[in-house]
Amino acid sequence: MMPAVPYGGLALCGVVFVFLSVLASGCTAQAPADGKMLVAVTIPPQAESVGAIGGDRVDVLVLVPPGASPHTYELTPGQLADLSRARLYAAVGSGVEFETAWMERIRELNPDMAVVNCSEGVALLPDGDPHIWLSPANAKIMAENVCDGLVAADPAGKEVYEANLAAYLGRLDALDAAVRSEVGDSGCQAFLVSHASWAYFARDYGLVQIPIEEGGKDPSPRQIEEIVVRARAGNISVVFAAPEASNRSARVIADEIGGRVVPLSPLAGNYTENLRAAAAAIAGSV
Numbered sequence: 001m002m003p004a005v006p007y008g009g010l011a012l013c014g015v016v017f018v019f020l021s022v023l024a025s026g027c028t029a030q031a032p033a034d035g036k037m038l039v040a041v042t043i044p045p046q047a048e049s050v051g052a053i054g055g056d057r058v059d060v061l062v063l064v065p066p067g068a069s070p071h072t073y074e075l076t077p078g079q080l081a082d083l084s085r086a087r088l089y090a091a092v093g094s095g096v097e098f099e100t101a102w103m104e105r106i107r108e109l110n111p112d113m114a115v116v117n118c119s120e121g122v123a124l125l126p127d128g129d130p131h132i133w134l135s136p137a138n139a140k141i142m143a144e145n146v147c148d149g150l151v152a153a154d155p156a157g158k159e160v161y162e163a164n165l166a167a168y169l170g171r172l173d174a175l176d177a178a179v180r181s182e183v184g185d186s187g188c189q190a191f192l193v194s195h196a197s198w199a200y201f202a203r204d205y206g207l208v209q210i211p212i213e214e215g216g217k218d219p220s221p222r223q224i225e226e227i228v229v230r231a232r233a234g235n236i237s238v239v240f241a242a243p244e245a246s247n248r249s250a251r252v253i254a255d256e257i258g259g260r261v262v263p264l265s266p267l268a269g270n271y272t273e274n275l276r277a278a279a280a281a282i283a284g285s286v
Contacts, residue, residue, distance in 0.1 A: 037154050040086040042099055043070060044269035045133050046118070049143045050090055052168040054150055057157045061086060063098070066269060069244045070098040071216070086113050088153045090146050093119035095130040116149030118142040125199055131266050135200035136176040136275065140169055175272045179279040180205060186283030190234045192227070194241040194250040197266040201275075207282070212239070212249045219249055228256045238285035240264035 039050050040061040047060045054060070061082050064073045075083075083089075083106060091099050107115070121141045122132050132138045147165040151158045183205045191198075196211035210230055212219055219227065231237075237259035241247035250261045262281060268274040 037088065037150075038082070038086045039150070040083055040089040040113075042090075042092050042096055043133075043267055045267065045271040045274070046090055046092070046142075046146075047269055048271040049139065049146055049168060050150075052171075053143060053147050053161055053164045054157075055160055055164050057154065057160060058150070062269075063102075064267075066267070067244060070096050070267070073098055075102060080109060083113075084110050086110060088149055089113055089115045090118055090149060091115055092130065092132065092142075093117035094122070094124060094132045095128060097130075114149060114153050116145055116152075118145045120145050125203070127196075127199060129196060129199040131197045132200055133271070134198055134266055134275070135204045136172050136179065137204060138200060139271070140172050143168055143172065171272055175275060176204075178276060182276075182279040182283045183207065186286070188283050188286050190230075190236065191282045191285055192231055192236050192239045192253065193264065194239065194247055195245060197242060201278070205279075210234075210236075212253055224249075224252065224256065227253055231257045231259075235286055238262050238281075240281070240285070242266060 036057060036059045037054070038061055039054060039058045040063060041047055041050055042062075043064050044062055044066050047062050050058060050060050061079075063075065063079060063083075064070045089106065091103070093099070103115075107113075119132055119142070121144075122138050124132070133142060143165060147161050150161045154161075188207065190208035190210055191202075192210045192212070194212050196209065196214050198209050201207070202209040210227060212227060231253070237257060239250045239254045239257075239259060239261050241250040241261050241263060243263045243265050244267055247261055253259075254261045262285075264278055264281060265274065
């Protein structure tokens with residue numbers, strides 16, 4: 001878990017200075033210079049839906065940039081300044097560590113900013129996996145919540161947002177059909193991943209996710225042995241590793257099974273394109 005206060009050294013001074021300066025100025029959320037509504041999101045996959053639904057009426061601010069981990073990322077002074085201008089924050093809402101650590105301070109920084117919980121209505125798995133967006137079915141619910149948030153923040157754009165939502169939901173339906181066909185035709189039953197991020201994807205498409213690391217902990221020698229046995233029994237020769245995190249354990253397992261490590265990011269932008277590519281990679285891993 002992240003420490004309660006994720007700061008250190010000079011970074012602390014810079015972030016706190018900006019944070020206090022914004023608060024002291026009494027700054028409230030304002031529209032960007034181009035007149036568009038600034039909407040903040042936590043991770044890159046959310047940017048696609050907000051941009052698709054918001055269209056020309058919104059600018060999107062991604063807080064955890066591509067390649068960074070939401071488990072450890074610290075906001076920069078520049079991002080804090082940008083956040084002070086946002087009118088809406090579309091939070092994932094499923095327990096992403098970045099949001100757990102920063103939400104209170106973000107609300108204090110910009111108390112006039114509306115916050116929408118994109119996980120509202122999503123059936124959360126009991127294992128606590130926060131990666132709800134890796135299910136197209138969940139992504140549809142998240143998109144509907146985004147639309148509701150945009151309409152509430154900008155009622156004048158209601159017709160635009162709802163029309164764009166309908167079009168985006170159609171894209172997600174097409175994505176779901178393509179993934180279901182890709183995985184179903186492959187005969188794949190299980191896949192090996194470095195981190196337990198793909199539980200919702202596995203649930204939707206009748207797959208078993210075999211994680212190497214759980215709770216951020218490297219596997220013990222006995223766990224490695226068990227994973228190797230499962231991989232060999234399932235004829236698995238690919239270990240999928242998130243490029244945002246260490247793949248040391250993935251390389252160890254790959255060496256043991258005579259396989260290879262393939263990058264598979266749960267956080268990539270271009271959400272629909274990334275999930276199609278993920279489905280193809282998983283389907284071809286056996």
